[in-house]
Amino acid sequence: MENQEFQEQQNNEEKTFFQSTTAKMIMVGLLTFVLLIPLLFVQNLIAERAQRKSEVVNEISNLWGSDVAFYGPILRIPYNTYENINVTDQKTGATTLQRRATTNYAYFFPSELTNTSKVKKNESLKRSIFNPVVFTADMNFKGNFTAPNFTKLNIPEESIQWDKAAIIVKTTNLKSIKSELKIQLNNEKLTFEPQPDDKSNYSVLATNLFDYKTLATNSLINFNFGITYNGSNSINFIPIGKVTAVGIDSDWESPSFEGSFAANDTTKVVNKDGFHVDWKILDINRTFSQQYANVLPNLEDYRFGVKLIDTVDEYQQNERVSKYGFLVIGLTFLIFFLIQSISKINIHIFQYSMIGIALIMFYTLLISITEHSSFSLAYAISGIAVVVMITLYSISILKNRKFPLFIATSLSVLYTFIYVIIQMEDYALLVGSIGLFFILGAVMYFSRKIDWGK
Template sequence: MENQETTNTEKNNFFQSTTAKMIMVGFLTLVLLIPLFFVQDLIQERSQRKNEVVDEVTNLWGKDILFYGPTLRIPYNTYENYNITDAKTGAVSIQRRAITNFAYFFPDELSNKSNVKKNESLKRGIFNHVVFTADMTFKGSFGNPDFSKLGIPVENIQWDKAAIVVKTTNLKSIKSELKIELNKHHFTFEPQNSDKSEYSILATNQFDYRQLVSGTKINFNFAITYNGSNSIKFIPIGKITTVSVNSDWESPSFEGTFAASDTTKTVNNQGFHADWKILDINRTFAQQYVSTLPNLDDYLFGVKLIQTVDEYQQNERASKYGFLVIGLTFLIFFLIQSISKINIHIFQYSMIGLALIMFYTLLISITEHSTFSLAYTIAGTSVVAMITLYSISVLKNKKFPLFIGSALSALYTFIYIIIQMEDYALLVGSIGLFVILGVVMYFSRKIDWSK
């Protein structure tokens, strides 16, 4: 009988021991990861829905702008022989026919100036995708085409059927009349058959190159207004290509084969300015081609206009700290329980954990109707207030609940700062966790873990 009572006492003592409580709290922390994963799935689902809306908006407004041109196109004849057999006599005669091909010549000088202004007026439901309008001007000159490098006899050239060709994307997003001035003569671009690439082809009506050329070159200039989104990129087909981009977009990403000039590049809260200067010796393609224009996408360069961290990325990053928030909050309650000898039931831990999970559902739902900063403030304040008030009833005093409220406020503030940072997020996060570990070690140093 005494042995049975001793066994029951030992069992009761074990379940009341610090070790058993640590195991239960640790298990509960792992269980709460399940609803946290559901919250992360919800964030991804909402983000996917936003991407679908973005695709819809960009299809209507305009996608990436890729510009390849202008190029001087001059047709020429090649000849081939073919046999004709007389049906009556069986005699075979040789006939000759002309086939028209095209020679393409890139400009000697190509200069572009682009002014990009963001447009925040497009909105679908609760989703607002930022797009832009680009005003682009092009100037430059073509030198005399050298057909001898292409092995084409001069007598085969159709000088009177020359044209200027441009390859670009998003014809439907061009919002200006597209005309080009060639040595003070004006021509209009018209759509041509596509070459089955992502580019569309525009070409002027035909002109006589020999009548239009002045001295040894043809000067050109034209302007285009685009509706676009995401990026603007160019191909440096000029012997000397210069590009200058001004924008009120504050978060550019300079991409492509060629870097913008460090001496003139500026990026600040008001926007950015970037310049490129590329010479023909900086790339490995020629200035003239026959038959078709080459694919030069490997030489694209320009700027991507990005939102560094949108609201769903911020929500996703916040949710990744969920395990840390739950673990540290439970640790604070556990240390208070161990120091003050106040018993906290596992059910009460569960209620506190669910309140912490509710922070993320509040955050994403409020963010979709306001800014992330405002949503974070509202959700954080609500959850901290709820847990603080609940702690007063659980701990039967106000000293520890006020400490818990202050600690949670500091933790949520710390996480918000990390989310907003880009370059120093890892550094600040590591230092913060190191400090937190030091604080926990300090307050737990005198706890008797043997009980």
């Protein structure tokens, strides 16, 4: 009789241990960490789809036109340099001194350079579910060259070949120019032609040769020309004018003004219909000269312009949402665990697993629906679907409607809270910290009467 009572007592102790609150807490905690594995797979899926988008966008941009950068126009005038060399006659062995001429080039930047550009976005190149940032830019340049100062370059007058002058421009997007390239120089119109690559990121266009002294009026050459580009992502200029003025109008609603020079805040306008921006840069604002001999300088550090931003990057938003996956799973399990502890309703670890998998499915639904609609709509559909599924499942588990209604409300608030956070930039950390503080307070309040010793 005593042995039988001892055995029943031992069985009760073993049953109590495995069904204790501590044991259940450990199992739910382990399950939470196990669910990080499929969550990691979801994050890898998001990264893979983002990489695929990047590849497609780059392919379209390469076909349509890459970033536009403009360096010019520049007045180029050749000049001769001479050197004395010894020449030996192979038959007689006699050595004579001969003078050999070498042609070099002097480059002069304009005194005034004004650009007005109209940039229009193109939405016809959408491929599958991807929509790249591409545009057509109509750019007009005008200004003037004053008399070139060869004295500063230590080049004598008799060495200058005035009749072989040319105007050159350098651009990164030669293949995507869609207009006839002609420049008006005073009363004469010249045509640009491509020149050999100068071993930089720029391609060179040069006019046919002209006589500077014949063309110049009072030692001044006025110029006017236009270029139409197919481009993508950005437009940049180099301020080579003694006074450089640039104005851009566009229907793109999300620009980012970049480079070494700030735009004019008094005339800058950015709204849902597009933007207008102006720059005015003087020669005293940069540290390079207006004339060079032999080689043009690398002025990449002086670039400025505008980058057209795709603010609705669905993959970046999905990635940010997935980073809160551990928080969503942990808080959802915590809600069920508190309900189980308060109501004494037993929830099997398998049922926790089903709830966890449903939470993971939210992210796969979100990324797949986002690719075919807006992120906000996809978030709403995915969130409602998961909340409804877990709520209906909770009714069958908890055998009443009070607790499932609380779960549905809690999950709705949690998903809404995360959506608000990811839409913010400057205040995301502040709002997130305050929200987590209140969540901690709620957990402390509802768990205050639980007997953790059982």
